[in-house]
Amino acid sequence: MRRKGLVLAVSAAPRTSSGTSDPTTASAPDFGNAVALVCRECGTRVPLGPSFACLECFGPLEIAYEFPEITREQIEAGPANIWRYAPLLPVPADVASRPNLEPGLTKLVRAENLARELGVTGGLYVKDDSGNPTHSFKDRPVSQALEAARAFGFDTLSCSSTGNLAGAVAAAAARAGLKSCVFIPSDLEQAKQVVAAAYGGHLVAIKGNYDDVNRFCTELIGDEIGENWGFVNVNLRPYYAEGSKTLAYEICEQLGWRLPDNLVIPIASGSQLTKIDKGLQDLIKLGLVEEKPYKIFGAQAKGCSPVSTAYKAGHDVIRPVRPDTIVKSLAIGNPADAPYVLDIARRTGGAVEDATDDEVRDAMRLLARTEGIFAETAGGTTLGVTRKLIADGRIDPAEETVVLNTGDGLKTLDAIADTTGATAVIDPTLDSFREAGLA
C-alpha cells in the first residue's frame, strides 16, 4: 500500500488509529480546542490529520482553534511546564499525565548587567531556552508532534536533522515509549552524532547533504515503510510548529501577564518567529494580556541571511542562498516561512537584521560574561543583532526588550574553541601567579 497522498491533505489514517479523521466523533483523536487544519494561503479547512500542505493551493496548513474562556488563574494553577498552556495547544486536556519530557517554563532572566553594557534602560530580558530537557527550544515543538503521533497511532517518531532536533526527537520518543528513527547527513560532526545516538533509537546517517536527507524522508513517508511513522517536521509539522507559541505565552506570563515592547527572535525556517507572533495574538484575543503595540525583530547569521537581505531590499520573497556560517542551527538557505516573517517584521514595526560570525562569537562571550548564560551560536546571533538594533536606534533603549536564547553553548563549543581558553598558564607558585599580572 503506497500512500503518496499523505504529504498533502487528508490522508488515510494509519493502521492503529480509529480510521476516522472527523474530529467531532467520539472515537476521533483528541486535540483539545484545536478544531481543524486551515491553509495559511487560501483558507481552505480540512479535518485534523497527519497532513501539512493544502490540496487546493499547496500552501502550508496550520492549526485552527475554537477557544473557550481561558483565565490567567486557570493557567497559573497548571503544571510548571508548557502543559499549563494545554488549552491553547492541539493536545488533550489530560496531556500532562502522559510520560513526556515536560519542557518549558524556562527562565526569563532579567539581564541587568547586559542592559548596562548596551545602554538599555527600559528593561532587558533573556528568555533562556537552554534550560529545556535536551537544552534547546526544539523540545517545545517536538512535544506537540509527539502528542499528534500518539493521537494518530504512529509507533515511530522521526525527523531529518543536522543536530538539536535529532536528540530532541530521540529523547522524547524514549520517555514516551515510542520507537525513534532519525536521519542525519553522514558528514555530521561526531560529537553531534554521539548526542543524537545516546538515546538509543535508530540514528541513520545518509550519504549526502541535508537536502538529500530531506528528499529521502519525503520519499519514506510515501512508502509503506513509513506508514506508521510521524515525521515531526514533515507530516506532523502543523502540530510541531505550534510548540513555539509557548515561548510567547511564557514570556508574557513571566512579565506579569503583559506584552514586552520588543522581541528579538532567530530565524531558521522562520516558523518560530511566526508562531511567537501567533501566540501573542492568542493572548490578546483571549484577554489574557492588554493589547498594545509590540515590535518583532528577526535575526539571521550574515552567512545565511536570505530573509534579512530581502527585508533590506524591500522584497516580499527571498532568494535562496547556500549557507556559509558557524551558526549551523540557523543555516537554512530557503526558509519556508520567510514571507510571513517579512510581513510580521514590517507590520509590527520591527526589522530583520544579520550578524557576522565574529559578531556572533562576540555576543556569545558578552552574554556569558555579563549574565552567566552560555548560549549556542543561535543565541549569539540574536544578541549580536540586538546590539546592532540598539546601537542604531531601531530598538529604543528606553523600551522593554526580550531576546531569545534558543540553545546551549555546550552544543557549539567548536565555534569559540579557537578563541576561548586559559587566561594564563603558570607554575604552581605565588611568584608565577604574580608574574601573570592577573591580580
Next chain:
Amino acid sequence: MRRKGLVLAVSAAPRTSSGTSDPTTASAPDFGNAVALVCRECGTRVPLGPSFACLECFGPLEIAYEFPEITREQIEAGPANIWRYAPLLPVPADVASRPNLEPGLTKLVRAENLARELGVTGGLYVKDDSGNPTHSFKDRPVSQALEAARAFGFDTLSCSSTGNLAGAVAAAAARAGLKSCVFIPSDLEQAKQVVAAAYGGHLVAIKGNYDDVNRFCTELIGDEIGENWGFVNVNLRPYYAEGSKTLAYEICEQLGWRLPDNLVIPIASGSQLTKIDKGLQDLIKLGLVEEKPYKIFGAQAKGCSPVSTAYKAGHDVIRPVRPDTIVKSLAIGNPADAPYVLDIARRTGGAVEDATDDEVRDAMRLLARTEGIFAETAGGTTLGVTRKLIADGRIDPAEETVVLNTGDGLKTLDAIADTTGATAVIDPTLDSFREAGLA
C-alpha cells in the same frame, strides 16, 4: 599583610566587610537562621566567618541553625528555585532578589520505563540535576558560597576544579557582578577549558596535577593576593556544602512532602551525601515530613572506590587511592567526608557500592534509552550501582527509590563516543534503507 590563620577558624574580616564577625550585631553579615560554625568532630562553636577548619581539633566546620517554625505553605509560596528554602540555608531572607543564577527545583522524573526494566514496583524516580543553569548540581553549593562571599565582602569568587565547578563558579560570579579566577590543571581537556573560560573570568591553568592546584590555592588564600577572595571549596566550604541540602528538600517536597524509602547518591568528596542526610533530618525536625526509616546508598566508580572498599571491609576509615576511571567528576582518591558517609550508610541500613566503567556506560545508555535523560558519567555510576543493589536485593524493588543524576551527558561525551554512533550509514534510497534492516 599575611593572613595564614584564615584557613582555620575565626579570621580577620576582609577589608570591605564590617570588621566584626559577631552575628548578633546589626552590622554583621546576614546569614538568616544560621547562627554559628560548629566543629563536626569536637562540637566547638565559632562565629560565622570565612573559616572551614576547627582551631581546636582541625575537624571540619559546618553551619548550625536556630530554626523558627517553618511551614510547607511558606515554602510553597516561595520562588521556583532553591531560594524557596532560604529559611533553611545560611542566607538572608531577601536572597532571591539579588542577581544570581537561580538554580534548583530541577525535575524529579517518575521513571516508569526504567522501573519496568529493573523490576521496581514501588516507584522509581530520577532527580535530574542536569537541569541546573550550568547543567550540574554544582550550581547549588556555588549559590551558597556566592552569598557568603557577598556577606564577607569578597570581590573575587574562586575555586580549584577539574571541570564542572570551574564553569559553575565563573557563571555565578558573572551574573552576580563579581570577579572570578578559577584554577585548573593545565592538562585538562580543551573542551572543558572552553566551557570554563566562556564566562570571561580568569581561567588559570596550573602546570601540575589537581593536588598541585589545591596546594597552590591554599597558599594563595594565606597570601595578600587572596585577601578578598572567596574560594568556594576552601574558605567558603561550610556555606558551599549546605547547598546540597536543597536536593533533600526538593525530593521530599516533589514527592508530596514525604521521605522516600531509598536514595542512591554518588560519592566524590562525600559532602553531597552527608548534606542530603542533614537536609532530610532538617525536614523531620521541623515536622515538614513525617519521620520514617530511609536508607541512603553511596555510589562510586570502581576505579576510584575507597569508600566502597572500606564499607565492604567493615572499616571506619578509608585508604586513599589513585583514581583510574572515566568518571572524572567522582575521581577523588581521598574523600574528606568518607567517615561520615560510612556512618550514614550503616546507620540508615543502606550500603556503599561501586560500578565498573563498562557498567557506568551501560547505565548511561539505559537511562537515555528508557527515560530520555542523557546523564553525565556520575549519573551512570549512580544508576549502575542502583541496578546492582536491586539485583541482589539490597534495595527492595517494592520500595520507593530515588536515584540522583548530578550532571549532563553533554559534558562527558568522550566516555561513550567510541561506542555510540549511527546505527547505519546508507545511500539516500529506500532500497538502501531496506537493506539496513531497521524497519
